[in-house]
Each structure stands twice: as C-alpha cells, then as structure tokens.
Amino acid sequence: MLDTFVTTLAEAQRAGRRPRRWWSPRLADRVFAGAVAAFAAAIVLLTVLIAWELWRGSAAARHAFGFGFITSTQWDPVAGVFGAAPFIYGTVVTAIVALLLAGPIGIGAAIFLTELAPRAARGPVGFLVEMLAAIPSVIYGLWALFVLVPVVRTHLQPFLAENLGFLPLFSGPKYGVGLLSAALVLTVMILPTVTAISQSVLAAVPRGQREAAHALAATRWEVITGVSLPFARSGIAGALILGLGRALGETMAVTMVIGNRPGISPSLFALGDTMASVIANQFNEADSALFTSVLVEIALLLFVVTVLLNLGARLLVWRLTPHAGKR
Amino acid sequence: MVRRVISWWRLSGLLVLALTAVLNPAVASAQRNVTLTGAGSSFDNPLFTKAFSEYTKQHSDVRVNYQSVGSGAGIKQLTEKTVDFGATDAPMNDEQLKAAGGADAVVHIPVTLGAVAITYNLPSVKEPLKLDGETVAGIFLGEITKWNDDKITALNPGVDLPGTDIAVVTRSDGSGTTNIFTTYLASVSETWKSKVGAGTSVKWPVGIGAKGSEGVAGQVKQLEGAVTYVELSYASQNQLATAQIKNSAGTFVAPSAAGATACANAAAQTMPDDLRIMIAGCAGDDPAIYPVSGFSWVVLYTDQKDATKGQALVTVLDWLIHDGQQYGADLDYAPLPGSVVAKATAKLQTVTANGRPLLAASPAA
Numbered sequence: 001m002l003d004t005f006v007t008t009l010a011e012a013q014r015a016g017r018r019p020r021r022w023w024s025p026r027l028a029d030r031v032f033a034g035a036v037a038a039f040a041a042a043i044v045l046l047t048v049l050i051a052w053e054l055w056r057g058s059a060a061a062r063h064a065f066g067f068g069f070i071t072s073t074q075w076d077p078v079a080g081v082f083g084a085a086p087f088i089y090g091t092v093v094t095a096i097v098a099l100l101l102a103g104p105i106g107i108g109a110a111i112f113l114t115e116l117a118p119r120a121a122r123g124p125v126g127f128l129v130e131m132l133a134a135i136p137s138v139i140y141g142l143w144a145l146f147v148l149v150p151v152v153r154t155h156l157q158p159f160l161a162e163n164l165g166f167l168p169l170f171s172g173p174k175y176g177v178g179l180l181s182a183a184l185v186l187t188v189m190i191l192p193t194v195t196a197i198s199q200s201v202l203a204a205v206p207r208g209q210r211e212a213a214h215a216l217a218a219t220r221w222e223v224i225t226g227v228s229l230p231f232a233r234s235g236i237a238g239a240l241i242l243g244l245g246r247a248l249g250e251t252m253a254v255t256m257v258i259g260n261r262p263g264i265s266p267s268l269f270a271l272g273d274t275m276a277s278v279i280a281n282q283f284n285e286a287d288s289a290l291f292t293s294v295l296v297e298i299a300l301l302l303f304v305v306t307v308l309l310n311l312g313a314r315l316l317v318w319r320l321t322p323h324a325g326k327r
Numbered sequence: 328m329v330r331r332v333i334s335w336w337r338l339s340g341l342l343v344l345a346l347t348a349v350l351n352p353a354v355a356s357a358q359r360n361v362t363l364t365g366a367g368s369s370f371d372n373p374l375f376t377k378a379f380s381e382y383t384k385q386h387s388d389v390r391v392n393y394q395s396v397g398s399g400a401g402i403k404q405l406t407e408k409t410v411d412f413g414a415t416d417a418p419m420n421d422e423q424l425k426a427a428g429g430a431d432a433v434v435h436i437p438v439t440l441g442a443v444a445i446t447y448n449l450p451s452v453k454e455p456l457k458l459d460g461e462t463v464a465g466i467f468l469g470e471i472t473k474w475n476d477d478k479i480t481a482l483n484p485g486v487d488l489p490g491t492d493i494a495v496v497t498r499s500d501g502s503g504t505t506n507i508f509t510t511y512l513a514s515v516s517e518t519w520k521s522k523v524g525a526g527t528s529v530k531w532p533v534g535i536g537a538k539g540s541e542g543v544a545g546q547v548k549q550l551e552g553a554v555t556y557v558e559l560s561y562a563s564q565n566q567l568a569t570a571q572i573k574n575s576a577g578t579f580v581a582p583s584a585a586g587a588t589a590c591a592n593a594a595a596q597t598m599p600d601d602l603r604i605m606i607a608g609c610a611g612d613d614p615a616i617y618p619v620s621g622f623s624w625v626v627l628y629t630d631q632k633d634a635t636k637g638q639a640l641v642t643v644l645d646w647l648i649h650d651g652q653q654y655g656a657d658l659d660y661a662p663l664p665g666s667v668v669a670k671a672t673a674k675l676q677t678v679t680a681n682g683r684p685l686l687a688a689s690p691a692a
Contacts, residue, residue, distance in 0.1 A: 075530060076529075076530040077501075077526055077527075077528040077529060077530070078523065078524035078525070078526045078528075078529050078530065079524070079530075145542075145545060146545070146549075149549070150549060175494075175535055175550075176549070176550075177535055177537075177546070255499070255538050256537070256538060256542065259535045259536055259537075260499030260535070260536030260537065260538070261531070261534070261535065261536050271535060271536070273499075273536075277499075280500075280538075281499045281500040281501070281528075281536075281538060282500065282501050282528055284396065284397030284398075284399055284400045284500070284501060285397050285398060285399040285400075285500070285501025285502060285503075285527045285528060286399055286501065286528075287399050287402075287417070287420060287423065287501075287526070287527060288420070288422055289422065289426075
C-alpha cells in the first residue's frame, strides 16, 4: 500500500503532476482545512452566543437602571436597587494587584529555571510548578481562609500599617479578610500559569543566539536581558495575559477571603466583593426576575471588562515589541 | 476458556431469573414503579435524604430523587416544570406565584421547622450569653459595638463581659437562614424594619460576609469577639456557643427543636389559608417558645398532570408530615406541631388530578 503510494508519487513527480485518486492529498488537505476552520468558527460562535445570551438575559436590568448601573454603588436586594461599581472595582483591583505581584515573581522563577538552575533541578521544579496549577480553587480558598488570613491579620497588616500606614492603601481596620487577602491568594493561584508558560518560552530561545552572545564575552546578566528576554517578550506577555484572565474570573477562592461586602475604599485592607463572587453567592437564591437579570448583567460586564483588559494588555505588548506582528 | 463459557451460561441464567423476579410484581401491582423528582432548599436535604430512603424501604415502588440546589433554584425548576415538587425555606412571593400560574396554581405544604442560633466567640465567657431582640438588632445594626455595652451587661448580671469590639459576620450567599434571622430582627426592631428589612439577601449595615454556614462559623472561630447566626443543626453538631434569646413570655430560651415547635404552635392560629407565613418573632405565652424559627415548605402544583405520579407524590408528602417527622429528630429538625399538621393535611387534600382529589379525606394512618 505504502510502497505503491510512494511509487505513484515518485512517478507522478517525474511526470510533473500529483497522483489523482479519490483520496488525493489535495482533497485530504481541503477536508482537513475545512474541519479545523469549523473548529475555529465554533469558538467564535460560542463567544458570540454567550455574549448574545448575556445581552438578552440582562434586558430587564438594563431597562431598569440604564448606564447608571455601572457607576452606582447602591446594592439593596430587599429594596430592589442595584449597582455594579463596587464589584467592578473589586475585580479589577484584586486582579491587577495579583498580576503586579505574580508577574515579577513568575518571570524571575522562569529565568532561574531556564538559565541558572542546575540541569537536574529543572525537571522536578518545573513539574511541581505545573502541579500547583492543577489544584482546585476551593482548596486554595480553604488554605487562604485558615492559613493565609490569620497570617495577614496578625503579621502582614500590622507590619504594613506601621511602615506604610501613611498611604491610604494600607489604612483602616485589620480584619484579615478583604481585598489584600484576595489579591494574595490570586497571586499564588496565577503564579504557576505565569511561571510555566514563561519557562517554556524562555526554553525556546535558540541556543545559538545565547552561545553567540556568550562568545562575544557577554555576562550572564547581559545574555538574559539582551538575548533571552527580548526574544521571549511576546510569549511572556501572553503568560501574563493568561494569568490576568484567571485572576479576573476566579470565584471560589476569592469569595472565601474577600469579605463579600460591596463598597469602594482606597484601602487594600477594606472588605470588598467581585463580579464573579457576587454571582456565585446570589444566583441560587435570587428571588425576583429583576435580581436574576441584574446578576446576568454583571456577568455581561465581567465579559466586557475581561475583553477590555485583554485588549489593553495586547496593545501594550504591541507597543513594547516592534516585531511582535511577525511572529 | 471452557470455564469461562460455563460461567457465562450460568450468569445469563441468573440474569433471566433476576429479571423475572424484578418484573413480575411490577407488572402485577396496580401502582407501577414511580420516581419523583424534587429540587430546592439545602436546609431540607439531610432530612429528605433520610426520610425518603426510609420511605423507599417501606414502599419499594416509590423513589424520590432530591437535588439540593437552593430554595430559589427549586422554585425556578418547579415553575419550569422540570421537577415534581420544589422545597423552599421562604414562601414563594407574589411575583414567583404569578410566574407559576397564579396564587391558586401552587400549594405550600409545611414539612419541617428550623431554628436559627446566634453564636459568638468570647473565650472568657463560660455561661451562655443572654440577649433580647432589641440588643441583637443593635449589634447587627452596628449601634452596639463593644461586648461590655450597657445593654448587654444589663441582660447578663454577674457575667464579666470583656471590652472587645464586636465583629459581626453574616452570610454572603442568599439563604433561608438569613431570611428567618432578618424576619426576626424586623419583627423586634422598627429601625431594622425600615433600614434593612427582611429577605434571603439583604444590605447589611456592618460586618464581614462569608459563604455558607461553614464560612460564617469559620470566621467566628478565628476572630475573638465575632458574632454570627447559623442554623441550629450546624451549631449543635459543631458545639458552638449559642445565645439564649428572650421570648414574648419573658424567658430566655436556648435554640432547640422544641422551642421552634412551640413557636410554630403559637403562630398556627394566625396562619393564613395558603400557609405562607414567616413565624420568626412569634408571640405567645408559652415559655418554651424560641422566636428565631421558621418553616420549610414543599411546593407543588394543585393540578397534577400525571395521576399516577400525583398520587404517589401526595402520599409521600402525607407520610412525611405524619410518620416521616420522626426521622428529623436526630438531625435537629423540629417536628411540626399537631395544629400545623392538620392544616397541612387539609391543604394536601386539595391537590387534584383530572379534577379528582388524590388524597383520601380521612387522615393517613
């Protein structure tokens, strides 16, 4: 079978044409291209359908509150008055603080693992990092509630208040739970994503380039900053965007430690709430059609915020990497 | 190989025997195997799991599948007719009734009672704290902020209360427990009624929100000076310190199943025809009354489309409010008082299929 195929192919090439069979490679190519195009289309369609469904489901809330919903801080289910601002604030603040902390740590760890760590250590450490990514979020939540929160309340918050208390960021009563703890547990949760992807990207830096730099008497630091990081820049940005996505959508772990009190305060010590966690908390027992619709609108806003932050991050990457478009 | 063939033969013979054994009585009996599905309140879930499995032991032809998805979701599923009955800790509101087809389309059958305990973390206080409605409302409104506030010390003569800050912890998820607790606060405090109101989810004036009974209890355990509310079964299973609440007869009563039953009995006289009533804050001269209590209901359609299923459903529910009550005792569910059982039975008798009542007028044995 294979022999005949090879012979036919050889003959055909000699004759300057491709073999004509019903399973001709050209047809197979077309079927394959069609199939993968359908898969890609399915993803687009799914996104559009989700957006459409959220738009439709939130009709009652949109009519009742209009654009004021986004800026209103009122949240009173008994009176039927709702506003999304505290939840948007909580989601964005916790995700961004988490990214600011996890970014440097994750990239640093990836650099260590690819450039500096002894070869024997790379495998096991890389494996452990990937295992961290597989832990269910409720486990992170329980750990945060029983281990992280007491440490934050008795050590971290007093320390920050004493040394940086002049900043409004670190003021107010020290509950332990709140925006700070939520951001910290998110940091731990997105760290494996950022590290693992950055590590793969850095490992893909061509050896020749690195060796060439070393041959030019570059120091290790110069190789890392001058060769590896520029080469991996867009991949690392992708890792950060994925981490941000996980932080924005995380529900269980955040709900358990954020204090679930809608409000906007400049302090990271304050209690807060996020879009994902208010949906998880309220959806089952939402007892009026308007309340349900409000929660769907919050889901729609979460969708919009995620898209906007992703676009922002991507634009930033394009600005930073002139060659990103070519890769 | 040979052995395997023999065992296959044997196996298929057994299978045929088993099949005939299963199929024969089913064909012979008038009532076919029925599977009923219900969804709703997670508070009811332990009771239903226990009681319905006992029922199936006694009546092998009826099975009940119950999904513990939350009261609101249970009502939604009933309205969409994807389940045979719903279970809820808060009676359906007018909007929900309208969506289900009107006030008469659905009946509410009270099936059990729960009490809500007020629990706190004060290691230095050994005897149970005594509180009255005004004080509890003051604490949850954020007006009383220290444990040695005059209002609390006046109720607890001889108890050395610390000057710790009170840290209020509340449920962040919508919950029937919150509904009972806030209904109680609204009944004892005008300020609470006008500022916050009652519901499964409210705008709390102060405090940390935590998800689920385990969430609030976990927070209270960690924070000295914290106070919260949990359903009685959770408090007693975890041996949490609970406050005694002053009732309308002037006695301080610890949360208990008997206290909830007394509360329901006191409220039974004022029960409306559709049995939709929040009894928290109940008043009467019975000194056993624990006022932070509430019913849980099963909701079902008055007109059952499938006569066989409808018949099985009302029979199970009738059993649940009579003989089935005993299975709640170990799980800290309060049994319905006789006065309420009578009303609930009468309500079940109004359920029909094709215009015919499904439950005989005489009460079940």
